[in-house]
Amino acid sequence: MDDKSYVSLEQHLCLVCGRLFDTGHVLMDKRFRASMERHTTTGWGLCPEHQKLFDEGFVALIECDPARSGVSAGSTRLQPERAYRTGRLAHLRREVFTRVFNVAIGDGQACVFVEPGVIARLEAMVSAQG
Ligand SMILES: [Zn+2]
Numbered sequence: 001m002d003d004k005s006y007v008s009l010e011q012h013l014c015l016v017c018g019r020l021f022d023t024g025h026v027l028m029d030k031r032f033r034a035s036m037e038r039h040t041t042t043g044w045g046l047c048p049e050h051q052k053l054f055d056e057g058f059v060a061l062i063e064c065d066p067a068r069s070g071v072s073a074g075s076t077r078l079q080p081e082r083a084y085r086t087g088r089l090a091h092l093r094r095e096v097f098t099r100v101f102n103v104a105i106g107d108g109q110a111c112v113f114v115e116p117g118v119i120a121r122l123e124a125m126v127s128a129q130g
Contacts, residue, residue, distance in 0.1 A: 015060075016060040016089065061097075097112075
């Protein structure tokens with residue numbers, strides 16, 4: 001392919017929404033070989049929108065379908081690349097999350113994966129409280 005280059009724009013996948021976004025970093029081939037595509041995905045991060053929510057003290061709840069995420073029952077940690085996102089998201093303030101789920105959340109943790117139905121139940125709770 002001719003469109004390879006020795007520079008590439010780094011992209012990350014957003015943990016929360018699963019979308020690709022530019023990190024603003026430029027990757028460079030140390031030997032100046034045209035080895036890279038225009039964009040290179042190097043890992044996970046938070047897109048500007050979700051970084052902002054994280055900075056404001058929200059934790060993202062990401063609804064995933066465990067049956068399609070390739071997680072065995074009893075597994076505690078779902079790898080983001082294996083998570084099958086249903087597309088349903090919710091944001092809760094960290095202190096609210098701790099109260100509702102009765103679990104502490106790490107300072108650096110931007111998101112948690114939840115099973116289908118959890119977000120619907122939360123929304124019902126919130127609307128019941130007015
Ligand atoms: Zn995002």
